[in-house]
Amino acid sequence: MTIEIPFMKSNLSLDDLQIFQQVAQHGGITATARATGLPAATLSRRLKQLERAVGGRLLERNAHHFALTELGRAITSAARHCWPSCATSASN
Helix, strand or coil: CEECCCCCCCCEEHHHHHHHHHHHHHCCHHHHHHHHCCCHHHHHHHHHHHHHHHCCCCEEEECCEEEECHHHHHHHHHHHHHHHHHHHHHHC
């Protein structure tokens, strides 16, 4: 499901948001790839799509460091609060 939000640069994919939530929960792309069975390259590409949609970086990452940006923390918090209703809307 895709949600249109007027101030966003493009449509927001709930699948991409869910992937971002998993990356935040597992502490990185590699750990999320192991936990979900999805290729790390796919996860990285989907995160970049989400970052384009929201107009900013969600993660600070390199080989030895992973941290949510301020925007990433805000989106994680908002998604955590709205996820049950978003998931219900998507299934209807």
